[in-house]
Amino acid sequence: MISFFIKRLLLLIPVFLAVSLVIFMIVHLVPGDPIDNLVQINSSPEQKAALAAKYGLDKPLYQQYTIWLGNALTGDLGDAIILRRPVADLIAQNLPHSLSLGALALLFSTVVGITAGALAAIYKDSWIDRVTMTLILLGSTVPGFWLGLLLIMLFAVQLGWFPVSGARSWDALVLPVLTIGLGGVALVARVTRVAMIETARKDFVMMLHAKGVPPWRIELRHVLRHALLPVVTILSLRIGWILGGAVTVEFVFARPGLGSLLITSLNQRDYPVVQGALLMLAVAVMLGTLLGDIVQAAMDPRVRERIK
Amino acid sequence: MRYISKTRLFASSMLVSAGVFGLAIVANAQEATFVVSAQNVGTPSYNPINGTQLNDAITLIFDRMVIQDADQTFHGQLATEWESTADGMSWTFKLREGVTFHDGEPFNAETIVWWIPQFAETENAFMTAAIESVEVIDDLTVRFVMANPDPNLLSNMSSGFMSIPSPKAFDALGDDFGVTSAVGSGPFKLESFTVGQETVLSANEDYAWASDLSENQGAPHIKTLTFREISEDSTAFLELSTGGVDLLYSVPTDFLPRLEGEASVQVGTMPGTGLFYIPINTTVEPFTDIKVREATAFAINQKEILDNLYGGVGSVANTFLIDSLLAANVDPALKISYDPDRSTAALEEAGWVMGSDGVREKDGTKLQVALWTQNGTEFKRVTEVVQAQLKAVGIGADITVFDSATINDQYRKGTDHQLAVRSYSWANADIIDWFFSGQRLGYPNVSMWNDPKADEMNLAAMSGSRTWEERVANFTTYHEYVLSQYVFAPIYQPVQIYAYDKEAIFVPEAIRGTRLQSQTVVDITVN
Numbered sequence: 001m002i003s004f005f006i007k008r009l010l011l012l013i014p015v016f017l018a019v020s021l022v023i024f025m026i027v028h029l030v031p032g033d034p035i036d037n038l039v040q041i042n043s044s045p046e047q048k049a050a051l052a053a054k055y056g057l058d059k060p061l062y063q064q065y066t067i068w069l070g071n072a073l074t075g076d077l078g079d080a081i082i083l084r085r086p087v088a089d090l091i092a093q094n095l096p097h098s099l100s101l102g103a104l105a106l107l108f109s110t111v112v113g114i115t116a117g118a119l120a121a122i123y124k125d126s127w128i129d130r131v132t133m134t135l136i137l138l139g140s141t142v143p144g145f146w147l148g149l150l151l152i153m154l155f156a157v158q159l160g161w162f163p164v165s166g167a168r169s170w171d172a173l174v175l176p177v178l179t180i181g182l183g184g185v186a187l188v189a190r191v192t193r194v195a196m197i198e199t200a201r202k203d204f205v206m207m208l209h210a211k212g213v214p215p216w217r218i219e220l221r222h223v224l225r226h227a228l229l230p231v232v233t234i235l236s237l238r239i240g241w242i243l244g245g246a247v248t249v250e251f252v253f254a255r256p257g258l259g260s261l262l263i264t265s266l267n268q269r270d271y272p273v274v275q276g277a278l279l280m281l282a283v284a285v286m287l288g289t290l291l292g293d294i295v296q297a298a299m300d301p302r303v304r305e306r307i308k
Numbered sequence: 309m310r311y312i313s314k315t316r317l318f319a320s321s322m323l324v325s326a327g328v329f330g331l332a333i334v335a336n337a338q339e340a341t342f343v344v345s346a347q348n349v350g351t352p353s354y355n356p357i358n359g360t361q362l363n364d365a366i367t368l369i370f371d372r373m374v375i376q377d378a379d380q381t382f383h384g385q386l387a388t389e390w391e392s393t394a395d396g397m398s399w400t401f402k403l404r405e406g407v408t409f410h411d412g413e414p415f416n417a418e419t420i421v422w423w424i425p426q427f428a429e430t431e432n433a434f435m436t437a438a439i440e441s442v443e444v445i446d447d448l449t450v451r452f453v454m455a456n457p458d459p460n461l462l463s464n465m466s467s468g469f470m471s472i473p474s475p476k477a478f479d480a481l482g483d484d485f486g487v488t489s490a491v492g493s494g495p496f497k498l499e500s501f502t503v504g505q506e507t508v509l510s511a512n513e514d515y516a517w518a519s520d521l522s523e524n525q526g527a528p529h530i531k532t533l534t535f536r537e538i539s540e541d542s543t544a545f546l547e548l549s550t551g552g553v554d555l556l557y558s559v560p561t562d563f564l565p566r567l568e569g570e571a572s573v574q575v576g577t578m579p580g581t582g583l584f585y586i587p588i589n590t591t592v593e594p595f596t597d598i599k600v601r602e603a604t605a606f607a608i609n610q611k612e613i614l615d616n617l618y619g620g621v622g623s624v625a626n627t628f629l630i631d632s633l634l635a636a637n638v639d640p641a642l643k644i645s646y647d648p649d650r651s652t653a654a655l656e657e658a659g660w661v662m663g664s665d666g667v668r669e670k671d672g673t674k675l676q677v678a679l680w681t682q683n684g685t686e687f688k689r690v691t692e693v694v695q696a697q698l699k700a701v702g703i704g705a706d707i708t709v710f711d712s713a714t715i716n717d718q719y720r721k722g723t724d725h726q727l728a729v730r731s732y733s734w735a736n737a738d739i740i741d742w743f744f745s746g747q748r749l750g751y752p753n754v755s756m757w758n759d760p761k762a763d764e765m766n767l768a769a770m771s772g773s774r775t776w777e778e779r780v781a782n783f784t785t786y787h788e789y790v791l792s793q794y795v796f797a798p799i800y801q802p803v804q805i806y807a808y809d810k811e812a813i814f815v816p817e818a819i820r821g822t823r824l825q826s827q828t829v830v831d832i833t834v835n
Contacts (some may be wrong), residue, residue, distance in 0.1 A: 038431065251539055260539075
């Protein structure tokens with residue numbers, strides 16, 4: 001298991017390098033530049049050139065990339081050009097908000113998704129199955145941005161149960177978590193349902209029935225357990241999706257977080273912040289995938305064998 | 309015994325609850341939450357000297373030497389009197405007595421001697437570029453010795469960028485000034501600032517030097533004032549309608565009908581500082597021909613856009629400057645207002661004849677042009693109407709939408725764009741220099757207009773004026789020449805719309821100044 005873990009960790013190095021290069025190139029190749037957003041309306045071209053030199057933006061791109069990557073590897077993500085603070089401070093200030101939002105949304109999608117999927121599978125073709133699947137279809141097709149506004153209208157404006165926006169109290173987390181989580185519920189429930197229905201058709205399940213094991217015990221202890229493997233895969237891939245979803249949700253709910261930081265900095269082309277925030281998101285996705293692989297390997301010896 | 313203790317416990321808990329509740333009411337009675345305009349979300353710092361983007365809380369933390377009223381007249385704040393010599397080479401300011409910064413440091417002539425040189429080498433250096441040195445006459449009088457006359461000096465000094473920080477705190481904090489802390493002499497002290505999220509201010513109880521524009525000459529009525537940053541206008545609107553916040557600094561025009569339907573919401577307007585217009589690239593065909601430019605300018609039906617897109621809120625633009633600027637008072641014959649006959653005649657004269665598909669042609673070439681715009685509902689809607697209006701006179705336009713940070717880079721190429729829908733926000737005539745100076749072709753001179761005669765007028769207006777009146781006259785002449793060359797088409801002047809919860813706070817009807825700033829905020833009371 002340890003060698004499996006080390007191998008998977010080593011695999012992340014080339015992925016990290018490739019991702020850092022892609023992030024750097026995307027950020028720098030998009031037209032627009034931070035100096036435009038930094039200078040006053042009456043500034044001279046000389047002032048702009050001096051600022052570009054100050055932030056190293058006059059150097060060739062490959063040099064800028066190697067300097068940035070070299071510093072990033074030592075934990076120095078540089079200083080924000082527009083926001084005028086160390087990027088690491090900005091990320092440290094915002095990351096906990098995104099992580100708590102993401103973790104709660106993931107937990108919500110997992111618990112509600114597996115429960116809904118299991119119910120739909122156990123009561124296949126009944127009204128429970130049909131209602132669950134219809135709700136799931138709705139949940140997976142409504143865009144997060146719109147769903148967020150709908151939830152605000154219902155729970156904050158009409159019912160007054162939760163605040164409209166912000167991050168001043170715990171209850172301000174409820175609507176953002178629902179907004180991101182509901183999309184995940186749909187996916188997890190669908191995968192759980194299909195996997196459980198397929199597992200239920202396997203020979204060992206037939207045998208358990210033949211041996212007279214109670215049906216609820218077969219469903220929960222044997223079928224669901226087997227069906228969880230693809231669910232774990234989906235959940236680990238879902239981490240990236242959830243963090244991506246947090247970008248729009250943080251915007252709608254005016255919450256602090258990497259998403260809000262990313263949007264503000266992207267609009268101002270604050271290169272160091274955009275690069276730093278994207279790199280953090282990429283690392284979070286990579287670690288999430290790694291975690292998923294480890295959990296899967298722990299659950300299924302076949303996975304461990306494959307990597308050997 | 310047990311009963312007694314339970315009763316006591318109950319009674320004391322009731323007392324504590326009542327006390328807490330009472331305190332909450334008292335605290336609530338003096339607290340308010342304002343939402344900054346969406347365009348100010350992400351303002352990086354409260355450092356007026358090197359900041360290039362500041363939000364409206366800056367005028368609450370700091371004071372300025374002079375401030376402006378809505379009619380653009382100047383009123384003293386930290387300066388009580390001022391005068392300049394006839395040649396504009398010297399300005400004398402008398403300073404207010406008894407002013408202290410939030411850190412207890414005194415404000416006096418030495419403060420100004422320290423303050424002005426701080427601008428050198430910063431992004432805001434142009435603000436004080438004309439000041440050669442500052443001389444102390446006495447403890448409360450200073451003289452600016454000018455390198456060249458700058459009739460715009462008072463206007464610069466009334467801007468938030470010329471807010472005066474505490475020298476001691478500024479030097480001690482270095483790059484952290486405005487980021488971790490900010491110390492001024494304004495009616496509010498900065499308690500905390502989380503970039504992109506919120507700024508919490510507390511009343512400066514020692515404040516006793518409000519300008520004559522404020523009724524309240526003492527400490528502000530609001531004791532804790534929070535500025536929240538909300539990017540999404542719908543979210544800000546819902547916060548206001550549910551009582552989550554008390555005032556929105558800026559409301560998009562299309563929210564007006566909904567806000568007016570809210571019983572507790574009061575909407576107010578102030579003259580705007582912005583203008584929508586169409587720069588015309590004078591270096592690419594067919595716009596090298598002034599007749600085609602004239603036809604384009606007169607094809608735009610400003611009134612139709614004002615009425616149909618903005619519900620009549622705001623005003624039409626007929627020049628390049630907002631109406632409140634004196635240099636906007638040009639010869640009426642030069643104003644550009646919708647005139648389809650004039651537009652058609654100009655096109656006919658230029659040899660463009662109407663084709664069977666409604667698009668004009670000349671020597672086998674269609675009058676089909678590129679019309680650029682930036683993303684955002686408002687820009688897209690205005691651009692679509694402009695496209696239809698151009699089509700009405702026989703000019704076909706293909707719309708391309710760019711994101712706002714990308715489009716400036718595209719303009720720099722200079723040859724790809726023809727027409728564009730743009731807007732600016734700036735309450736000074738020198739905006740003409742910024743967008744039409746031959747020194748800045750591509751961007752910001754999107755019209756690519758390089759005319760030696762215009763640059764001569766530009767020079768006279770920008771650095772050849774000795775007095776304010778002379779500056780106005782020079783800018784008016786320059787402005788009139790710009791208008792006569794049809795290098796742009798004016799569209800619309802938005803107003804600033806603010807909204808507040810009238811059950812929560814009282815906002816004076818007359819907003820002093822060009823924005824909702826300290827001169828009015830100190831008069832706001834919590835109901």
